[in-house]
Amino acid sequence: MEILKIENLTKTYGEGSTLVKALDNVSFTVEKGEFLAIIGPSGSGKSTLLHIIGGVDRPTSGKVYMDGQDVYAQDEEQLAVFRRRQVGLIYQFYNLIPVLNVVENMTLPVLMDGREVNQQRLSELLDVLGLKERTANLPNQLSGGQQQRVSRHSS
Numbered sequence: 001m002e003i004l005k006i007e008n009l010t011k012t013y014g015e016g017s018t019l020v021k022a023l024d025n026v027s028f029t030v031e032k033g034e035f036l037a038i039i040g041p042s043g044s045g046k047s048t049l050l051h052i053i054g055g056v057d058r059p060t061s062g063k064v065y066m067d068g069q070d071v072y073a074q075d076e077e078q079l080a081v082f083r084r085r086q087v088g089l090i091y092q093f094y095n096l097i098p099v100l101n102v103v104e105n106m107t108l109p110v111l112m113d114g115r116e117v118n119q120q121r122l123s124e125l126l127d128v129l130g131l132k133e134r135t136a137n138l139p140n141q142l143s144g145g146q147q148q149r150v151s152r153h154s155s
C-alpha cells in the first residue's frame, strides 16, 4: 500500500538574483512499512523535502499525498491538525517547551487539538518510556534520550 506520494515537487526560496531552487521536480512514492533514507550533500534540499512532507513548509509547486490525502489541499487549521496527528518529525533538537514539565509537554498537542487527555494511556506511555519518576521534571532536568522520548510522544 502506498503511504506517501510526492509528485513534481519544486521549492524555491527568494527571488531574482537571490533565488534558490531547493527542490527541482522531485517525484517518488513510499510503500507502507518501507524504510527510506534521504542522503545528499549539505544544501541539497533534504530538510526542505522533509519539512514539506511534514506540513511545516509549503511547496512552490507539486503535490504531496499522505495516505491518499492531498496534504496542501487542506486549509491552515486542517494542516495544523495534520501536523500534530499524522506525521512525526524528530529533530536533532527536541523542540520541548523549556518551562513545561514532562507531562505538560506530552499533553500539550492533545490540549491544542481541544481533546481530553486519556489518563490511562498517558500513564501506560510514561511507564513504557521509563519516565514515571520524571513526570515533574523540566526538559533541562532530563537526559538527552529522555528528552527525545518526551518530544516523540504525546498523549
Ligand SMILES: Nc1ncnc2c1ncn2[C@@H]1O[C@H](COP(=O)(O)OP(=O)(O)OP(=O)(O)O)[C@@H](O)[C@H]1O
Binding pocket: 013, 014, 020, 021, 022, 040, 041, 042, 043, 044, 045, 046, 047, 048, 049
Ligand atoms: N528559508 C530559506 N531561505 C532561503 N534559502 C533557503 C532557506 N532554507 C533553505 N534554503 C536554501 O535551500 C537549499 C536547501 O536547504 P536544505 O536546508 O533543504 O538543505 P539540506 O540538504 O538539509 O542541507 P544540510 O545537510 O546542510 O542540512 C540550501 O541552498 C539553502 O541555503
Ligand SMILES: [Mg+2]
Binding pocket: 046, 047, 048
Ligand atoms: Mg538539513
